Amino acid sequence: MLEIKNLHVSIDGKEILKGLSLTVKPGETHAIMGPNGSGKSTLASTIVGNPAFEVTSGSITFEGKNLLEKDPEERANEGIFLSFQYPVEIPGVSMVNFMRTAINEQRKYRKLPPMSASDFLRFMREKKALVDMDNKLTNRSVNEGFSGGEKKKNEIFQMAMLEPKLAILDETDSGLDIDALRIVANGVNKLKTPEKSTILITHYQRLLEYIVPDYVHVLHDGKIVKSGTKELALELETKGYDWLK
Amino acid sequence: MEKQYIELYKAHHQLIKQNSAAIINRSRDAAFAKFESMGFPSTKHENYRYTDLKPMFSLDYGLNFRRLNFPVNPYQTFQCDVPEIYSYQFFVVNDSFYPPKKKHNGSLPEGVIICGLKEASEKYPELVTQYYGKLTAPQNDALITFNEAFAQDGFFMYVPENVHMDKPVQLVNIMRSDVDLLANSRNLIIIEKGAKAQLLVCDHAMDDVNFVANRVSEVFVGENAVYENYKLENTHNKTANLSTVLIDQKESSDTLTNLITLNNGISRNNIEVEMNGEKCEAELCGMMVGGGQQQIDNHTTIKHNKPNCHSNELFKYVLDDVSKGAFTGRIFVEKDAQQTWAYQLNRNILLSKKAKVRTRPQLEIYADDVKCSHGATTGQIDEQALFYMRTRGISLPEARLLLMYAFAADVIENIRIPSLANRMKMLVEKRLRGELGMHEGCTLCMH
Ligand SMILES: Nc1ncnc2c1ncn2[C@@H]1O[C@H](COP(=O)(O)OP(=O)(O)OP(=O)(O)O)[C@@H](O)[C@H]1O
Numbered sequence: 001m002l003e004i005k006n007l008h009v010s011i012d013g014k015e016i017l018k019g020l021s022l023t024v025k026p027g028e029t030h031a032i033m034g035p036n037g038s039g040k041s042t043l044a045s046t047i048v049g050n051p052a053f054e055v056t057s058g059s060i061t062f063e064g065k066n067l068l069e070k071d072p073e074e075r076a077n078e079g080i081f082l083s084f085q086y087p088v089e090i091p092g093v094s095m096v097n098f099m100r101t102a103i104n105e106q107r108k109y110r111k112l113p114p115m116s117a118s119d120f121l122r123f124m125r126e127k128k129a130l131v132d133m134d135n136k137l138t139n140r141s142v143n144e145g146f147s148g149g150e151k152k153k154n155e156i157f158q159m160a161m162l163e164p165k166l167a168i169l170d171e172t173d174s175g176l177d178i179d180a181l182r183i184v185a186n187g188v189n190k191l192k193t194p195e196k197s198t199i200l201i202t203h204y205q206r207l208l209e210y211i212v213p214d215y216v217h218v219l220h221d222g223k224i225v226k227s228g229t230k231e232l233a234l235e236l237e238t239k240g241y242d243w244l245k
Numbered sequence: 246m247e248k249q250y251i252e253l254y255k256a257h258h259q260l261i262k263q264n265s266a267a268i269i270n271r272s273r274d275a276a277f278a279k280f281e282s283m284g285f286p287s288t289k290h291e292n293y294r295y296t297d298l299k300p301m302f303s304l305d306y307g308l309n310f311r312r313l314n315f316p317v318n319p320y321q322t323f324q325c326d327v328p329e330i331y332s333y334q335f336f337v338v339n340d341s342f343y344p345p346k347k348k349h350n351g352s353l354p355e356g357v358i359i360c361g362l363k364e365a366s367e368k369y370p371e372l373v374t375q376y377y378g379k380l381t382a383p384q385n386d387a388l389i390t391f392n393e394a395f396a397q398d399g400f401f402m403y404v405p406e407n408v409h410m411d412k413p414v415q416l417v418n419i420m421r422s423d424v425d426l427l428a429n430s431r432n433l434i435i436i437e438k439g440a441k442a443q444l445l446v447c448d449h450a451m452d453d454v455n456f457v458a459n460r461v462s463e464v465f466v467g468e469n470a471v472y473e474n475y476k477l478e479n480t481h482n483k484t485a486n487l488s489t490v491l492i493d494q495k496e497s498s499d500t501l502t503n504l505i506t507l508n509n510g511i512s513r514n515n516i517e518v519e520m521n522g523e524k525c526e527a528e529l530c531g532m533m534v535g536g537g538q539q540q541i542d543n544h545t546t547i548k549h550n551k552p553n554c555h556s557n558e559l560f561k562y563v564l565d566d567v568s569k570g571a572f573t574g575r576i577f578v579e580k581d582a583q584q585t586w587a588y589q590l591n592r593n594i595l596l597s598k599k600a601k602v603r604t605r606p607q608l609e610i611y612a613d614d615v616k617c618s619h620g621a622t623t624g625q626i627d628e629q630a631l632f633y634m635r636t637r638g639i640s641l642p643e644a645r646l647l648l649m650y651a652f653a654a655d656v657i658e659n660i661r662i663p664s665l666a667n668r669m670k671m672l673v674e675k676r677l678r679g680e681l682g683m684h685e686g687c688t689l690c691m692h
Pocket residue numbers: 011012016034035036037038039040041042043052085
């Protein structure tokens with residue numbers, strides 16, 4: 001489904017990803033761990049097409065299509081979703097308007113007619129229940145004044161609305177309280193189908209108890225230095241990263 | 246360049262006077278003499294740094310001193326598509342008040358007078374004499390002086406003590422001519438003690454010729470009175486729209502001035518609000534959308550002369566192409582005006598590298614117990630927010646629009662008539678999408 005080969009990425013002339021390769025097949029869940037600053041968010045941003053990051057060599061394909069020549073919105077409409085480590089506040093743009101526009105842009109891309117207002121509201125209600133999202137939040141501007149945890153919940157709510165084929169969750173667990181973590185993780189699991197894939201970026205084993213990965217990778221200094229199964233995460237929890245350097 | 250107007254006046258002042266009214270004529274010669282000595286200001290003049298009057302007045306315009314009627318039926322030209330908003334609707338074509346149809350408007354509330362200024366001067370001379378020229382007299386501005394020398398008619402509105410208007414009043418200013426035309430209209434608005442009124446002004450230009458509209462309004466707002474003043478400007482690129490609005494507020498009065506410019510040529514709003522009683526509230530805001538070669542200059546002055554008054558100013562510009570914007574926000578707080586609150590904010594988005602905006606806050610504060618602030622930001626559209634939206638599948642143009650709609654929202658939210666706010670929102674969004682034509686008629690008409 002997602003195939004990354006020998007990816008090199010720079011920002012402002014500084015190389016951050018230094019030859020990274022990763023293959024994610026349909027239905028798989030991959031966890032990516034690694035020390036601060038190792039390039040995890042850079043990888044996520046590059047997959048969704050952040051124009052600030054320059055791909056100097058390597059390739060990314062999604063379902064056989066070259067992602068690097070697609071705009072961020074095309075990648076999204078192809079079915080890739082990023083739950084941001086730091087979601088952006090957009091004052092003045094209401095959650096409802098934002099989501100309705102997103103849903104209808106996606107439908108347009110797929111050559112479907114816009115969703116009717118009543119269908120949209122019903123759909124939104126259903127998805128809000130899935131992540132236990134408060135009405136008060138969806139009545140506000142996008143992320144404006146949301147607490148750290150509320151922002152993370154809002155990311156998963158958007159994921160539920162957009163039903164991506166590949167979801168990348170960048171530290172969605174950090175900032176969530178214990179109950180919220182369980183609710184969000186359950187939401188992610190409920191959205192999972194045998195064809196859908198997930199990339200979890202996290203520092204903590206706890207999330208992986210709820211969303212069990214098929215593979216765990218360690219990113220260090222812009223490269224994957226070790227890959228394994230879920231036991232690797234446990235090992236990292238006790239040993240840290242030093243033994244891998 | 247002033248010479249042509251000086252000669253014109255000397256040759257035609259009798260004709261101008263014959264076709265106006267005694268009260269309006271009273272200050273005419275003095276105004277002319279003043280204009281003759283001062284002329285038009287250059288862009289070196291402090292108040293006109295961003296609007297160059299000379300080129301716009303140097304064309305050979307027609308002036309309609311004889312008050313000939315222009316062939317136009319505004320009721321047919323401007324048909325309404327907002328049935329849920331009702332208003333008393335009036336038209337000024339160029340500078341002539343267009344007599345309304347009785348059945349069109351129904352009858353006005355008891356005691357309310359709305360008519361042409363010339364007619365009012367003849368029918369209600371005591372009332373007009375009491376107010377006409379009182380706010381312009383201390384001014385020293387070329388456009389006001391020029392208007393006073395040449396204006397013959399305009400719009401008159403009188404709302405007597407404690408009368409609350411049941412509907413907004415709409416004044417549609419239409420420029421209509423087959424040749425280049427200069428029109429000086431003069432408005433007088435009197436809202437007495439305890440009265441309430443809402444005025445919506447729509448400025449339009451109908452023909453593809455050069456227009457200069459030089460409008461001057463004097464507005465008197467009595468004790469405890471509430472006056473809301475909305476202006477929608479949708480003219481064309483050959484229109485110079487010069488507007489002076491002078492507002493005098495008495496104790497505990499409340500005014501709102503909300504200006505929206507969507508299409509225009511060169512616009513200059515000179516707004517002055519003077520608080521001459523305690524506990525006044527004044528809100529002044531504007532949303533300016535510019536593209537092409539549009540120029541929009543808002544020159545605002547708020548005078549806090551008495552204690553315990555509040556003023557709040559918010560002006561926003563979205564400028565594309567080579568359009569230019571300017572905002573001057575002058576705030577005076579007199580020595581006795583303790584407990585003044587005066588806030589001012591100017592925020593601008595430039596969509597192209599060649600669009601420009603100039604901001605000048607000018608605060609002069611002589612009282613010590615005041616809360617004043619001013620701020621100005623000019624920037625591009627928030628790139629991070631754009632990227633975030635795009636990762637949700639929203640295309641770049643659509644994401645930009647959502648951010649621009651959001652930018653305009655707080656000015657529109659200041660509109661206190663909900664159906665008008667909806668309509669304005671729709672129009673602003675249409676303009677931002679590039680779908681609102683310059684020649685589109687009064688899409689706000691309320692019947
Ligand atoms: N916009 C930017 N400008 C300059 N440097 C950047 C930028 N974004 C990221 N970097 C640098 O790239 C490196 C990798 O950052 P990245 O955010 O990908 O790390 P991370 O693995 O996600 O870290 P964390 O665990 O703290 O989230 C860091 O050294 C960071 O400072």
